[in-house]
Every structure is written in C-alpha cells, then in structure tokens.
Amino acid sequence: xxxxxxxxxxxxxxxxxxxxxxxxxxxxxxxxxxxxxxxxxxxxxxxxxxxxxxxxxxxxxxxxxxxxxxxxxxxxxxxxxxxxxxxxxxxxxxxxxxxxxxxxxxxxxxxxxxxxxxxxxxxxxxxxxxxxxxxxxxxxxxxxxxxxxxxxxxxxxxxxxxx
Numbered sequence: 001x002x003x004x005x006x007x008x009x010x011x012x013x014x015x016x017x018x019x020x021x022x023x024x025x026x027x028x029x030x031x032x033x034x035x036x037x038x039x040x041x042x043x044x045x046x047x048x049x050x051x052x053x054x055x056x057x058x059x060x061x062x063x064x065x066x067x068x069x070x071x072x073x074x075x076x077x078x079x080x081x082x083x084x085x086x087x088x089x090x091x092x093x094x095x096x097x098x099x100x101x102x103x104x105x106x107x108x109x110x111x112x113x114x115x116x117x118x119x120x121x122x123x124x125x126x127x128x129x130x131x132x133x134x135x136x137x138x139x140x141x142x143x144x145x146x147x148x149x150x151x152x153x154x155x156x157x158x159x160x161x162x163x
Contacts, residue, residue, distance in 0.1 A: 020044075022052050029055070034065020045076060053080035054088040061091065070101025081112065084154045086119025093127060106131050110143035115150060 025040030038059060044052035057076035060069045074095050080088030093112035096105050110131045116124035132140055 022049060038065045050080040050083040050085040054085050057088060057091060070095060074101035082154065084158065086116045086121045089116035089119065090121050090124045093124065097131065106134055107139050107143045110135065110140065111146040111150060114144060114147035
C-alpha cells in the first residue's frame with residue numbers, strides 16, 4: 001500500500017510539470033517566475049508546440065530567465081515559423097533584418113515578414129514596406145517567390161492542399 005501511494009504521489013508530481021499547459025507557462029513568465037516558465041515552456045516546445053517554441057525563442061531573444069542567445073532564439077523561432085506561427089515568422093524576420101543569430105539578409109527578412117503578414121500580423125506588413133525601401137525590385141520579387149514556396153511547404157507539412 002505504501003508503494004502504491006508513493007507511485008501515485010510521484011505520478012502526480014511529474015504530471016504537474018509535464019502536464020502543465022502553455023497558459024501556465026505564460027502566467028509564470030508574466031509573474032517573472034522565469035525558472036518555472038522555462039521548465040514548462042521548454043517541455044512543450046520540445047514536444048513540438050509552435051506557440052511554446054515561439055515563447056521559448058522570445059525568452060532567449062530577451063534574455064528572460066536564460067542566457068541571452070540570438071542563435072538559440074532563431075532556432076526556436078524557426079521551428080515555430082516552419083509550422084506557420086505568424087508571430088514566430090515576424091520575430092525571425094526581425095532577426096534576419098538585424099543579423100542577430102543569423103546571417104543578415106533583407107530578402108530572408110522580407111520573406112518571413114511576408115509570411116507573417118499573410119498570417120494576420122500587421123506589424124510584419126509595415127516591416128515589409130520598410131525593407132522594400134532597401135531592396136531592389138528584383139530582390140522583392142525573389143523574397144515574394146521564396147515566401148510563396150515556404151507557404152506551400154508549410155501547408156504541405158500541415159497536410160493542406162498546395163496550389
């Protein structure tokens with residue numbers, strides 16, 4: 001009986017960490033309980049949750065509860081962006097525009113902003129307009145071509161139709 005109680009208690013304690021939701025991780029983050037937020041968000045991110053991946057990227061981008069690391073931020077933003085997360089696409093665009101954690105590239109930045117804008121992020125559209133001032137028409141055309149290819153790739157991964 002004692003063993004059974006210990007097993008049940010151990011399972012309960014494990015489930016409180018591993019069964020935590022993103023909302024709990026975000027709440028911990030907002031309360032500046034960064035160790036708890038990191039533990040919850042990282043676990044969910046490693047399981048493939050795009051929103052958690054974006055949040056983890058943000059933690060690395062801002063240095064909140066972790067060592068400030070643009071390369072690690074880019075890694076997590078990319079994982080989420082490749083799943084169609086518009087906010088992660090926006091963040092990845094910023095990293096490319098500034099050359100933080102990735103090789104600076106306005107065409108890549110424009111591509112990610114275009115995808116994010118298509119996902120409803122208005123700020124991404126504004127950044128596309130700003131970048132367009134720095135790009136030649138053929139570069140904008142290339143960025144849009146890459147965005148179209150990436151959008152099709154993302155839809156295919158999701159199991160959607162590719163047109």
